[in-house]
Each structure stands twice: as structure tokens, then as C-alpha cells.
Amino acid sequence: MRAIMNKISKTILSLTLTSAAATLAAQEPSAVNGDASAGAQTYYVYGCYGCHGYSGYGRKDLNNTGSAILASEDVFRAFMRGRADVAPLLPVTDMPNYPANSLSDAQVSDLYAYIRSMPKDVPETGDIETFQKILQAAERPYQP
Numbered sequence: 722m723r724a725i726m727n728k729i730s731k732t733i734l735s736l737t738l739t740s741a742a743a744t745l746a747a748q749e750p751s752a753v754n755g756d757a758s759a760g761a762q763t764y765y766v767y768g769c770y771g772c773h774g775y776s777g778y779g780r781k782d783l784n785n786t787g788s789a790i791l792a793s794e795d796v797f798r799a800f801m802r803g804r805a806d807v808a809p810l811l812p813v814t815d816m817p818n819y820p821a822n823s824l825s826d827a828q829v830s831d832l833y834a835y836i837r838s839m840p841k842d843v844p845e846t847g848d849i850e851t852f853q854k855i856l857q858a859a860e861r862p863y864q865p
């Protein structure tokens with residue numbers, strides 16, 4: 722039941738974020754206030770690279786995707802704070818929740834600055850077989 726409620730609230734949240742973000746996406750990305758090199762540090766310490774790669778591409782690319790989530794620091798912060806799977810019953814590979822008591826607003830600003838500074842020249846990965854197998858394995862549901 723809790724898992725279903727989590728799923729429902731996650732869907733509602735993502736719909737809300739998507740429509741808020743769609744409004745913002747029409748505009749230029751907002752200013753960057755944080756410190757990108759401190760953000761790089763946080764990116765590694767908090768293990769973001771484990772799912773998003775060392776340079777922000779792989780399973781779910783981060784920068785330069787035109788994503789509305791990154792159109793503004795405010796939307797990005799809401800996304801980081803608003804994840805529904807706070808304590809999933811089973812291990813998941815979903816994006817975790819990062820509440821203010823584990824990742825401060827300043828750290829979120831720094832992360833945002835770092836993600837916005839990521840390079841645009843992402844290499845083609847479609848024909849790297851081993852990499853594609855890793856991505857597919859990550860999509861499989863957890864089976865104990």
C-alpha cells in the first residue's frame with residue numbers, strides 16, 4: 722500500500738514539476754549562483770556519479786538535455802527535495818530524495834552550478850555494447 726501511495730505521490734509531484742518546469746523552459750536558463758567546483762565535490766561525495774556518470778551522462782543525462790528541471794535553480798531544488806521514495810521498502814535504482822537536513826540549500830546551489838557547467842560534447846555511447854548492457858541491467862526490477 723505504501724509503495725502504491727509512494728508511486729501515486731511521485732506521479733503527482735512529477736506532473737506538478739513538469740508543468741511548472743514547462744513554463745520555465747520557454748525562457749532562458751536562470752542564473753547560476755553556486756560554486757561549480759564545490760558542486761563537483763558534492764557530486765562525488767553524494768554519489769550522484771553512481772547513476773549519472775562522472776561527467777553527467779549515462780543512464781540519465783544531466784546537462785545540455787534541454788530538461789525543464791534544470792531551467793532554474795528553484796525547480797532543481799524542488800526536484801531534489803520532492804522525491805517521494807524517501808524510504809523505499811525494497812532496494813530501488815530510482816533517483817533518491819535529498820532533504821534539506823542531508824543536502825543544504827547552498828550545496829544544492831553548488832550542485833546546480835556544477836551541472837550547468839558540464840561539457841556539451843557528450844560522446845556517442847549507443848554502440849558501446851558493455852555500456853548498453855549495464856544500462857539495461859539497471860532498468861530491470863530488483864529481484865531478491
Ligand code: HEC
Binds near residue numbers: 770771781782791814
Ligand atoms: C540511485 C541512482 C541515482 C542517484 C544516486 C542520483 N540520481 Fe539523479 N536520477 C536518477 C534517475 C533514475 C533519474 C530519472 C528521473 C527520475 O527518477 O525522476 C534521475 C534524475 C535526475 C535529474 C533530472 C534529470 C532530468 O533533467 O530529467 C537530476 C537533475 C538529477 N537526477 C540529479 C542528481 C544529483 C545532483 C544527484 C546527487 C546528489 C543524483 N541525481 C543522484 C538516479 C539517480
